[in-house]
Amino acid sequence: xxxxxxxxxxxxxxxxxxxxxxxxxxxxxxxxxxxxxxxxxxxxxxxxxxxxxxxxxxxxxxxxxxxxxxxxxxxxxxxxxxxxxxxxxxxxxxxxxxxxxxxxxxxxxxxxxxxxxxxxxxxxxxxxxxxxxxxxxxxxxxxxxxxxxxxxxxxxxxxxxxxxxxxxxxxxxxxxxxxxxxxxxxxxxxxxxxxxxxxxxxxxxxxxxxxxxxxxxxxxxxxxxxxxxxxxxxxxxxxxxxxxxxxxxxxxxxxxxxxxxxxxxxxxxxxxxxxxxxxxxxxxxxxxxxxxxxxxxxxxxxxxxxxxxxxxxxxxxxxxxxxxxxxxxxxxxxxxxxxxxxxxxxxxxxxxxxxxxxxxxxxxxxxxxxxxxxxxxxxxxxxxxxxxxxxxxxxxxxxxxxxxxxxxxxxxxxxxxxxxxxxxxxxxxxxxxxxxxxxxxxxxxxxxxxxxxxxxxxxxxxxxxxxxxxxxxxxxxxxxxxxxxxxxxxxxxxxxxxxxxxxxxxxxxxxxxxxxxxxxxxxxxxxxxxxxxxxxxxxxxxxxxx
Numbered sequence: 001x002x003x004x005x006x007x008x009x010x011x012x013x014x015x016x017x018x019x020x021x022x023x024x025x026x027x028x029x030x031x032x033x034x035x036x037x038x039x040x041x042x043x044x045x046x047x048x049x050x051x052x053x054x055x056x057x058x059x060x061x062x063x064x065x066x067x068x069x070x071x072x073x074x075x076x077x078x079x080x081x082x083x084x085x086x087x088x089x090x091x092x093x094x095x096x097x098x099x100x101x102x103x104x105x106x107x108x109x110x111x112x113x114x115x116x117x118x119x120x121x122x123x124x125x126x127x128x129x130x131x132x133x134x135x136x137x138x139x140x141x142x143x144x145x146x147x148x149x150x151x152x153x154x155x156x157x158x159x160x161x162x163x164x165x166x167x168x169x170x171x172x173x174x175x176x177x178x179x180x181x182x183x184x185x186x187x188x189x190x191x192x193x194x195x196x197x198x199x200x201x202x203x204x205x206x207x208x209x210x211x212x213x214x215x216x217x218x219x220x221x222x223x224x225x226x227x228x229x230x231x232x233x234x235x236x237x238x239x240x241x242x243x244x245x246x247x248x249x250x251x252x253x254x255x256x257x258x259x260x261x262x263x264x265x266x267x268x269x270x271x272x273x274x275x276x277x278x279x280x281x282x283x284x285x286x287x288x289x290x291x292x293x294x295x296x297x298x299x300x301x302x303x304x305x306x307x308x309x310x311x312x313x314x315x316x317x318x319x320x321x322x323x324x325x326x327x328x329x330x331x332x333x334x335x336x337x338x339x340x341x342x343x344x345x346x347x348x349x350x351x352x353x354x355x356x357x358x359x360x361x362x363x364x365x366x367x368x369x370x371x372x373x374x375x376x377x378x379x380x381x382x383x384x385x386x387x388x389x390x391x392x393x394x395x396x397x398x399x400x401x402x403x404x405x406x407x408x409x410x411x412x413x414x415x416x417x418x419x420x421x422x423x424x425x426x427x428x429x430x431x432x433x434x435x436x437x438x439x440x441x442x443x444x445x446x447x448x449x450x451x452x453x454x455x456x457x458x459x460x461x462x463x464x465x466x467x468x469x470x471x472x473x474x475x476x477x478x479x480x481x482x483x484x485x486x487x488x489x490x491x492x493x494x495x496x497x498x499x500x501x502x503x504x505x506x507x508x509x510x511x512x513x514x515x516x517x518x519x520x521x522x523x524x525x526x527x528x529x530x531x532x533x534x535x536x537x538x539x540x541x542x543x544x545x546x
Contacts, residue, residue, distance in 0.1 A: 016180055019157040026145040033181060033259065035144070038137050039115070039158060040177055041262040042122055046099035047166050048090040056084055082129075089268045091129060097121035103159050106152040112141040115151065126265075132272065136261050198223065198295040198349065201425075201435040202385055203230040206293050206347040208444045209377075209397065214244035215290030218339055220278040221332075222249030225260035227293040232267055242269060249273035250283050279303055279331055282314070284339065292336050292346035298391050299351050300328040305361075314338040316368045324361030329354045333365060336398060337374060343401040345376070352380070352392040355496040367494045370486060373413035374398050377447055380420045380498040384433040394498075397447075410453045416489060417450045418498035419443055419481045446481050449474040478503050 020032050027035060059067035060075045069075060078084060085092055095101055097118045105114055119137035127134035141151060161167040163177060207230045219227045228247050235242060247269055251257040257275050264271045274283040278296075280303070305323035308315070314334045316322050323331055329350060336346045355378065357363060369375050379395040386393065404411030421443055425433040476482045482501040492500055 016163075016177060019154055020181070022150050022153040022157065023146065026147065026150060034138075034140060034255070035146070036154070036158075036181055037259060037262060038119060038140075039154065040181070041266065042097070042102075042118060042137070043099045043158060043163075044165065044266050045091070045122060045126070046093055046097070047164065048088075049085065049093040049098070050100070051166055052085050052088050052090050053079060086129065091125055093125060094121045097125065099159075102155055106155040109148050111148050111151050111155070112144070112146065115141045130265075133261060133265060136258050136265075138258070198226050199385060199432075199434070200226070200230070201440070202295070202349065202381070203227055203293075205379075205435060205440055205443060206349070206395065207231050207234045208440060209395075209447050210291055210293065210345045210347045212245065212291040212293070213238065213240055216246045216248060216287070216341070217291045217293065218248045218284070218287060218289035219292065219294045220250040220282075220284070220335065220339070221294050221296040222251050222260055222273060223256055223295075225249065225263040225273075227295070228260075228264060228269065228271070229267065231291070231293065232269065242267075247271040247273070248284055248287055248289065250276055250278045252277045278335060279328055280307055282335070285313075287339055288341040288344065289339050290341050290344050292339060292344065292348070294332075294336065294346070295349035296329075296332045298329065298393070299353065301326050303328045303331070305331065316365060321364050322361060322368075324359050326359060327353075327357070327362060329357075330362045330365035333369065333396070333398070337369075340398070340400050343406060345397065345399040345401055348396045348398065349393055350396050352394050352497075354396070355394055363494065366496065369398070370416070370489050370494055370496075373402055373486070374400075375416050375496070376402060376412070376451070377417040377419065378496045378498055379443065380418075380422050382422050382425045382433055384427070384431060385425065385435075404453075408453060409451050412451065414486050415483050416486070416496075417447060417481065417483050418496075418501040419446060420479065420498040420502045422499075442480075446474065446477070450481075450483060476502075 019036060023032055023035060056067065056079055057075075059065040060069060060078060062068055067078065069078075080092065082092055096114070102111075102115060102118055105111060108114065116139040119139055119141075123134065123137045126136065203226050206227070212231045212234065217228060217231050219225075222228070228249065231245065232242055234240075235245065247264065249260065249271065251260060251273065252275070254275060257273060260273055261271075264273070276283045279300075302325055305319055305325055305328075308319055308323070310319065312319075314331075314337075316334055322334065332350075333348070333354075336348060340346055354362065354366070357366070375396065376399040377395075377397040379397075381393045381395065383392055401409060402411070402413040421435075421439065424439040424442075425435045428434045474483070479502055482498075482503070484501045488501070489496070
């Protein structure tokens, strides 16, 4: 599993949070993103245009270039030809919408008007070629409480060379800036940020486990698009081409959908993301995805399943038997399953309660999924992985590719792999836990060794287990992983908590006989009793002196 790396190691965090602090007092912390991220997006689009224009200018004046000409009129024609920019996934930007224009006029008293006007111009320009981006840049600066001085300070901070892709080619700097702010805003916003942010170490785990090399990728609770960006990074780390993936998403909040569109456009990704409630307003009824990577809202109640049509194709059975108004977790599951292609795989972050719930509308779905071989793997996650909720979470991996017919993965439709990561990860801060590279590697390698076509043995087969211990072949690891058959799961009343199956980690034998250990413990306890008695006598003697 290659480690994700950026092409340039640029330390920009201090400058970025200074930029956010320019808004302090005039804008609530949970609204910082609404002002900073559109400016970053405009800067990115503008710089791409300027870079391409400079490339054309150099080529027109290079005698060794096919573009060379000393005819001024012909040069101007090429420099103003939209197709020359579209071929490089960029656009001709009106002067008043360029980053340079805003920077040059940052100290003007009407800078708020100039920014909003620039947003309008850029929005119209993008929509001409990409209608799906219409409305991505709202007109918000004029009506804000920000002073012209604060806006100027924000522009000047974002204009620093280290925050420029022109100055740092190949660094994906503005994409990284965008991700930094998304994470920071989630910390500042607390639970309200849950609608658009999943911590990166969890997203990486999902993506690395199901390996979306090519095909249709779907997230129908897509938030700000983090699952898509991590899929792109995975693809790039493995030498893939982003032209081999198609991105589809749905999001119920308009403001969050704008964040997602900007995030994807920053990476020159083509996409189809739509606005709507995925539970009741499925905007992609005919989509069959090769990969679904999703962190849906947990434990949504009163979501009105009565509004579903009786013949909703997502349901495994009747509404009365396979839904409950008290919790939408398993309506999400049925939705994901419905959207998988014949060989598709879904990685789903879900509340721990979904693994054991006995509510009829939930347990019926879970039992149906197990009995019909839909569940590939369950991963228990540790606590404090999420900034936005204290609800314990897990990962469900669902797959329609369990029959062993694709030539890459073995037949496993009568098995489910359980992985317990509850003791993994380290505390990044008092409130947040993250996975280290070793944690991600261990979970991913375990799943791939179990799923891929190789000799598969269990720890109960001691001779084979020893033979393959050092090989890239799956064996059960007590306290960490266990491959259970469907009969074992049925005996546990279809509960899917990994701890039920993986058991406890084996303790290494230190070679000391039990009898000797007991004698040592007995001697230590007697010594502690004597010390305790002496301390008690000393305390009582001290009381007598008063």
